[in-house]
Amino acid sequence: MTEADVVLRAVGVHVAFGGLRAVDNVDLEVRRGELLAIVGPNGAGKTTLFNVLAGALRPTKGSVLLDGEDITRQPSHRRAKAGISRTFQHVRPFLDETVLRNVAVAALANGHRRAAADTRAAELLERVGLGGRLGKRAGELGLGERKRLELARALALEPKVLLLDEVMAGLNPVEVQRIGELLQEIRRVTSVNIVLIEHLLKVVHTLADRVVVLDAGAVLVEGTPAAVFRDERVIEAYLGRKYAAS
Amino acid sequence: MTSSSTGKPDTSTGKPGTVPVQARPGRSGLNRTVKLVAGALLALVIVWIAAAGSNHLLGLATVALMFGAISGAWAMAGGLGGLFSLGHAAFFGIGAYTTAFLFAGHGVSPWLGMVAGVVLAAVFGACTTWLSVRFRVRGSYFALVTLAWAEMLRVIVSNVTPLGRSNGILVPYKAEPTFADLQFSDPRAYYALAVLYAVVVTVIFMVVKRTRFGWRLSAVRGDEDAAAASGVDVRRVLVAVMALSAAVTAAGGTLYVQYMQFIDPELAFSPTVSIDIAIRAVIGGPMVALGPLAGSGAMTTMTEWLKMSVSDSPAMNVLLFGVAVILAGRYFRNGLAGIGASALQWIGRRKERHDGS
Incomplete structure (x- = not known):
């Protein structure tokens, strides 16, 4: 993986709200052409990380790079023009x-x-x-x-990078299907890279090339969907220790 | 997926004129007719007053037009920008005082005084708004902060000797005024000037609303975070619209002081002035170009009518305005313009039902 293959990179990102560490030393890379899914239990810091990437929130520590250029101090509207766009x-x-x-x-x-x-x-x-x-x-x-x-x-x-924060949440199965097809079509037709926060693991399975699991503000596991969802640490984070053992 | 969605990547720059007309807001036939009729009515009243009005009526109409137009300037920020200011007296006062000070004290033409006042007010508006936006002061708090700025100017001016302290400045009336002095012997000339000012403000309002700046402005009004995510520089847009609103308001201050030939801290900077400016737009409809002028006409008419028929007590006026504003806030968010639009929609629906049966 050379540097040119990485579109968006977060390096050592920390976000603290008072004493609470919402995002704790996260490194993340979005590789050219891929669809990356970020999953994790509620409160894992997914949306906070998104806000850091989109410029709505300045990290306490760490930096964000778009095509190798440091954009950590750029406000939202500049990033939107530079190629990072997001949904809420x-x-x-x-x-x-x-x-x-x-x-x-x-x-x-x-x-x-x-x-x-x-x-x-x-x-x-x-x-x-x-x-x-x-x-x-x-x-x-x-x-x-x-x-x-x-x-x-x-x-x-x-955009170069499209950040989608739970675009499927609250939708019925037909609408979920429809947005899934839409995302696939967008990927076919444009060269945009998509980063997806998603709770529906089935959707993540079918759409994502790579998955990053966040837990308590830190990266727990990353890898292909198949590998990640078999990982014991992931099952434990989602369902608790009891299920992980069985 | 529709057939046209299987196109090529996002490289098209787009050709104008391919979007259905009805998809563009404010372009529907009904809406347009209403605006034309309202504009024509207003023009008719203005011409009729000039032709047939007594000097008393002419004087009332001149002030109503000036303040209606200033209220239009307010509506650029308070309506289109969603920045509810209760401190526009600051800009009005800066315009009036700059002109009066330069003219009375140093013999500088009020036209130059107007330019100086406009620049000063724009800078003052930009700086104060920048501070509020920077520190995320919005809504009621924004209104309170603007009120405080205007009060600050009132107190300062009341204590500065070259500006006449609380006695204010008396603008000398030249025996044979020229156009350069912005003074006239015929009251109709002031009236014409007020009409011209109102027309200019209305045109600026319409231009602001329709240009890309206006699109961005209304996105910011709708949702600042979503606007920023859509590539809109929120701070710049808000500072710019307040600077513009302040500049146009200050020009009104110049006209007013040359007409009244007197200004003091109360007339220029008191909260009453700020409220008066805001209220005309709120009553008339702050999102529509002619709203503030219509509101101003309605307000002046109502004040005069109350004076003649009900009571001379100013308390009575204030009381009734209170009721009018509460009603406007509760039922007619877009003021008189909103009432007109709802009435027309109602007629349209009735006609449809009638035609359909």
């Missing part, structure tokens, strides 16, 4: 805006003018299956649609 665990569309505008405003970040941004947004919304909803207020959409809207908004930045 609890969806955050601009509720009073139309579906089209939600995505078009992100397309402005690439220097598009308004008409071009609208066109670009319409294409992406078509791709995520919201082509018939352009003029609706985002507040009128259901949860599944909002998740796809956020996905389109994140794609409008034409």
Whole structure:
């Protein structure tokens, strides 16, 4: 693995909230072309780590590198332009805006003018299956649609790395299936790298090339999905010592 | 997956004009008609006052227009930017005092005074807003901080001798005023100036709302974190919109002081002025270009009507305005403009049902 194969790298990242160590000395690399899943029990520090990668949170120690360049001190909007885009665990569309505008405003970040941004947004919304909803207020959409809207908004930045924080959570099996297919199509069509926080292990199994398991703020195990989910330490972290033994 | 989604990678730059018209907000036929009708009505009233109004009416209308336009400047930050300021008297006062000080004390043309006031106010607005955004002061706290800044200026100016302390500055009226003095013998000239100012403010508002800056602004208003994640520099957008709002407000301060020919710390910086500026937009609709002007007209009309018919007591006015603002806050979030839009939607629905049956 040479340095050129790593798109995004976190080195020795610490995040402390008062006395609580939410993220504890985490090293992470996102390799070119892969889909990386981050899993772990609630409170393991997954979203906190995401916030550090996306620039919403400055780490107490450690650094973040995008294509070898140190971006630790760059604020969110600069990183969004530089190629890191994210969705939120609890969806955050601009509720009073139309579906089209939600995505078009992100397309402005690439220097598009308004008409071009609208066109670009319409294409992406078509791709995520919201082509018939352009003029609706985002507040009128259901949860599944909002998740796809956020996905389109994140794609409008034409990112190098797409950080998806539980895009499947709260969705029914049909919608989960749909987003899974969508992610696979995005990978086929673009060169974006995807990092996924996900609780549905079945989804992780089918989509991910590599899995990183976080527990209590630290990396517990990493490897292929098959290897990781057989690992005793992972079973123990999820289900407790009793099950791990059996 | 739809057929068009099987396209090539994300390299397309997009061609304009391929998005369905109805997908663009604010472009629906009904909405447009309402705006045109409202604008035409307003224009009609303005022309009628100029042609047939008494001097008293003309004076009222001049002040209503000036403050309506200043309220429009407020609405750029308070409406479009979501920065609810209760300190716009600071910018108004900076404009008025800078002009009066330079004109009365040093004979500098009010037009130059206006430029100086505009620059000062923009810098003051940018700095104070930068501080609030930097330290994440928002919502009610933001409003309180702006109030405090304006109060600070009021106290300072009340104690500075070159600015006349609490006596204020009397603007000398030239025997034969020229255009350069921004003074006129015909009240209609002030009125025309107020109309011009209102038109300029309205146009700026519409431009701000429709440009990319306006898109970013409304994203920031909706959700600052999501806006930042969408590549919007939140701090820059908010500082910029307040600087603009402050600049336009200060220009109104210049016009006002040349018209009234007097300014003192109370008239310029008191919280009453800040509230007056904000309230006209809130009543009229802070998200619509003509909202603040309509609100200003309604407010001036109501004040005068109350004076004549109900009571001369200012307490009565304040009481009734309180009720109006509470009603606007509870039922008509977008003020008069919102009421108009709801009424039209209601008519539209009725017509649809009627046509359908």
